[in-house]
Amino acid sequence: MADPDPAAAVVRVRGITKRFGGATALDDVSLDFYPGEIHAVMGMNGAGKSTLVQLLSGALNPDVGHLEVGGQAQSHLTARRARRLGVATVPQRRELVMSLTVAENIMLGDLPSRGSLVRWKPARRAARAALDALGIGIDIDALAGELTVAEQTMVEVAREVRRGGRVLILDEPTACLGAEAAAQIRDLVCRLRDGGVSVVFISHHIAEVLGLADRITVLRDGVVVWTGLAKETDVGDVVRTLVGRDVVSRRPQRAGAAPQVGLSVRRLGHGRHIDDFTVEVRRGEVVAVLGPAGDAQSRLFDLLSGRRRPDRGRLEVDGAAVPFGRVSRSLASGLRCVTGDRRRLGLIPDLSVDENLLLARDRLDGRLLHRWKLLARRAAPLRTDYRVVSLAANPPVGLLSGGNQQKVLLAKWLGTAPVACLLEDPTNGVDVAAMADIHTLVDALAAGGVAVLLASSSAEEVMRLADRVVVVRDGRMIAEYGIGSITRDELVAVALGGALS
Amino acid sequence: MSTHPSTATAAGTPARPHRAQSRRPSLPHAGLLLVLVLIVVFASARTDAFLTTNNLLNVLRQVSVVSVIAAGLTLLMTAGGMDFSMGGNVAVTTSVAAQLLAHGEPVWLTVVVAIALATAIGLVNGAVVTFTRVAPFVATLATATLLDGVALLIINGLSVSIGTELFPLGNSTTLGLPNLLIVAVLVLAATAFVMRYTTFGRDAFAIGGNEDVARLSGISVARDKLVLYGLAGALSGLAGIMLLARLGAASPGTGGLTLQLTAVAAVVIGGTSLAGGRGTVFGTVLGVLLLGVVANVLNLLQISSYYQQISVGAVLLIAAIANLLQRRRT
Numbered sequence: 156m157a158d159p160d161p162a163a164a165v166v167r168v169r170g171i172t173k174r175f176g177g178a179t180a181l182d183d184v185s186l187d188f189y190p191g192e193i194h195a196v197m198g199m200n201g202a203g204k205s206t207l208v209q210l211l212s213g214a215l216n217p218d219v220g221h222l223e224v225g226g227q228a229q230s231h232l233t234a235r236r237a238r239r240l241g242v243a244t245v246p247q248r249r250e251l252v253m254s255l256t257v258a259e260n261i262m263l264g265d266l267p268s269r270g271s272l273v274r275w276k277p278a279r280r281a282a283r284a285a286l287d288a289l290g291i292g293i294d295i296d297a298l299a300g301e302l303t304v305a306e307q308t309m310v311e312v313a314r315e316v317r318r319g320g321r322v323l324i325l326d327e328p329t330a331c332l333g334a335e336a337a338a339q340i341r342d343l344v345c346r347l348r349d350g351g352v353s354v355v356f357i358s359h360h361i362a363e364v365l366g367l368a369d370r371i372t373v374l375r376d377g378v379v380v381w382t383g384l385a386k387e388t389d390v391g392d393v394v395r396t397l398v399g400r401d402v403v404s405r406r407p408q409r410a411g412a413a414p415q416v417g418l419s420v421r422r423l424g425h426g427r428h429i430d431d432f433t434v435e436v437r438r439g440e441v442v443a444v445l446g447p448a449g450d451a452q453s454r455l456f457d458l459l460s461g462r463r464r465p466d467r468g469r470l471e472v473d474g475a476a477v478p479f480g481r482v483s484r485s486l487a488s489g490l491r492c493v494t495g496d497r498r499r500l501g502l503i504p505d506l507s508v509d510e511n512l513l514l515a516r517d518r519l520d521g522r523l524l525h526r527w528k529l530l531a532r533r534a535a536p537l538r539t540d541y542r543v544v545s546l547a548a549n550p551p552v553g554l555l556s557g558g559n560q561q562k563v564l565l566a567k568w569l570g571t572a573p574v575a576c577l578l579e580d581p582t583n584g585v586d587v588a589a590m591a592d593i594h595t596l597v598d599a600l601a602a603g604g605v606a607v608l609l610a611s612s613s614a615e616e617v618m619r620l621a622d623r624v625v626v627v628r629d630g631r632m633i634a635e636y637g638i639g640s641i642t643r644d645e646l647v648a649v650a651l652g653g654a655l656s
Numbered sequence: 657m658s659t660h661p662s663t664a665t666a667a668g669t670p671a672r673p674h675r676a677q678s679r680r681p682s683l684p685h686a687g688l689l690l691v692l693v694l695i696v697v698f699a700s701a702r703t704d705a706f707l708t709t710n711n712l713l714n715v716l717r718q719v720s721v722v723s724v725i726a727a728g729l730t731l732l733m734t735a736g737g738m739d740f741s742m743g744g745n746v747a748v749t750t751s752v753a754a755q756l757l758a759h760g761e762p763v764w765l766t767v768v769v770a771i772a773l774a775t776a777i778g779l780v781n782g783a784v785v786t787f788t789r790v791a792p793f794v795a796t797l798a799t800a801t802l803l804d805g806v807a808l809l810i811i812n813g814l815s816v817s818i819g820t821e822l823f824p825l826g827n828s829t830t831l832g833l834p835n836l837l838i839v840a841v842l843v844l845a846a847t848a849f850v851m852r853y854t855t856f857g858r859d860a861f862a863i864g865g866n867e868d869v870a871r872l873s874g875i876s877v878a879r880d881k882l883v884l885y886g887l888a889g890a891l892s893g894l895a896g897i898m899l900l901a902r903l904g905a906a907s908p909g910t911g912g913l914t915l916q917l918t919a920v921a922a923v924v925i926g927g928t929s930l931a932g933g934r935g936t937v938f939g940t941v942l943g944v945l946l947l948g949v950v951a952n953v954l955n956l957l958q959i960s961s962y963y964q965q966i967s968v969g970a971v972l973l974i975a976a977i978a979n980l981l982q983r984r985r986t
Binding site: 460462482483486492494499500501502503504505506510514515517518519522523524525526527567 | 861
């Protein structure tokens with residue numbers, strides 16, 4: 156397939172440079188986006204993907220260079236103008252009004268009315284048509300807040316297409332989704348392409364991108380280092396191009412676990428969400444709990460951290476019973492729970508990186524005074540060990556890229572000498588290099604004699620990290636394996652509900 | 657977002673601007689300072705009476721009471737709390753203190769009782785907000801109304817004079833500075849220190865920024881909140897004593913919602929977020945000064961009280977917008 160005629164491009168990025176202060180986020184970037192094509196943009200955290208998305212959607216304007224939309228140069232693009240030109244973005248955070256119905260969300264700002272009265276019949280009909288056109292079978296009268304994340308993404312896509320989106324920018328639409336839901340989103344993306352939409356697909360998931368995209372562009376340090384057809388490349392090439400070197404994340408030879416049980420959860424039960432869940436993790440061992448996103452493994456954080464009190468069950472850390480429902484008791488036992496939802500439960504975005512790094516440790520140490528110079532000095536080794544990279548010296552943590560925020564989160568907890576820890580989806584939304592770093596950190600944690608319980612919805616991650624895996628579905632444990640006695644594909648089959656005994 | 661001295665500039669190491677700041681180095685609260693300077697310039701051009709030592713000291717003495725309330729409120733609001741009953745608390749405190757003094761109780765006992773009572777009122781607010789999870793706005797608005805009524809009951813709707821009991825605090829000076837001002841400066845400095853250099857103060861930022869994260873990080877959110885509301889109460893008590901000292905009597909309408917709203921306005925003008933997570937004592941000081949100076953200038957220019965109210969509202973609006981514009985730019 157030869158390069159299509161540049162004149163056919165619906166959006167052309169011409170020589171764009173964007174700087175923030177002294178840092179160059181994008182450097183002379185030129186790209187073309189064609190109708191009926193899925194164009195994946197890949198890059199490490201901080202490579203400039205987000206900046207590119209913001210430029211395309213009119214949230215930022217370039218310092219040098221310009222955009223051409225539909226053959227016309229756009230000098231001062233605003234979010235509103237971009238949308239009118241048909242460039243629509245579906246951001247990582249859902250932008251639906253959760254208390255309104257699907258139909259209202261789709262018709263938001265464009266409800267058919269007579270005078271000032273809403274005409275509900277045509278509104279619902281139009282919403283239904285918008286969903287049907289994309290083959291989405293969601294009840295239009297459901298509340299947006301009651302939908303799954305995947306369904307919310309679909310509704311948002313349908314809304315943008317109905318508003319006349321010809322270029323759809325999907326920012327990590329499959330992050331945090333289970334395998335099945337991710338597949339549904341990928342199907343939708345293919346239908347969009349077949350309908351002539353130009354899809355800009357942002358994802359960290361290399362295998363997914365290779366299977367889905369027509370064209371791939373790789374950004375590194377703000378520069379386009381490679382752009383070409385997906386079928387002409389492979390995983391190894393993409394990783395090398397992304398990182399600029401080979402990245403190997405392989406299971407290390409791990410010394411056997413110690414005989415003492417570091418973390419023991421017995422007969423844990425909480426409503427319909429988790430039923431009769433029992434697991435024992437020895438010190439130095441990594442045990443994974445694998446299940447579809449949102450299943451029993453996602454409840455463990457709330458229950459073990461002390462945020463919620465389960466209906467029944469028993470928790471022991473290092474042989475000592477820990478009462479449920481008290482954060483302070485959970486922390487005092489040496490148990491550290493690292494959330495998979497860093498925005499809501501992990502970090503305080505307005506506080507600086509250093510302060511977030513030491514937020515928990517300083518409280519555990521019972522420090523009374525907050526000495527800023529000392530803070531910077533004490534945070535420095537954590538930053539180095541966990542490879543936290545930021546453009547400025549000590550910005551509010553909310554300004555860091557996702558991968559770096561995730562590392563800050565891990566450093567915040569794992570830097571406090573844990574006895575046992577619960578890690579919930581520890582590589583959620585991070586790039587390959589950061590993922591490899593985090594995997595190494597978890598290895599080191601186990602090697603240091605910590606009992607690690609890993610709550611995950613990713614079979615790859617479980618295969619890479621765990622010594623044993625417990626598979627859960629519908630709140631129940633359905634199987635348990637030593638990691639050597641099962642292959643990845645078998646594990647996926649079990650997790651998805653295939654029978655394997 | 658970047659005009660956040662407590663986290664951005666207090667960090668000890670210079671030259672650590674984050675992304676946006678490095679584009680244009682900016683003074684925190686520059687917009688607010690500019691408005692204040694403009695008003696001072698305008699006032700001194702219009703009337704000679706403004707820039708006299710006497711008048712300026714008078715302004716400072718007048719804003720002392722509100723700044724003590726505003727200091728407590730800054731800390732509380734940074735932690736995502738709100739106390740609308742501080743003015744009502746002041747009213748109760750002044751009434752009780754006035755009655756005690758009028759009945760011949762010694763000054764020290766009066767001060768101790770008044771501040772203890774005010775702290776207890778604050779703790780009750782804190783307990784209601786922390787343990788029942790009623791919105792702070794609603795809960796403290798209710799106590800505010802209640803306290804205003806109680807204050808009237810205590811003085812039976814009449815003015816209670818205290819003679820010259822607290823005269824030195826309210827009207828004397830030390831080294832040329834009004835004693836009221838000295839108390840206020842001490843309170844403000846202590847609050848600023850707590851917010852910047854103690855774990856308790858940083859807890860407030862964490863709780864206001866994200867209460868769930870704060871709790872999971874091992875911060876005793878409930879205890880901190882109780883202390884914060886108790887502190888707000890204690891400072892209301894102190895402000896009550898100061899007000900009584902200045903006025904020499906407790907009358908119906910002393911303190912109350914008017915005083916409360918001035919304090920809230922000053923804190924919000926100063927850039928403390930109503931949603932929590934952000935706040936500086938310096939901003940609050942500017943807010944208090946701005947309101948005090950405007951009121952003083954209007955008085956000096958002998959502008960009718962109707963117009964005074966309109967002007968204060970207008971200044972509030974302008975200052976709030978100036979603050980916001982600056983925050984957006986940086």
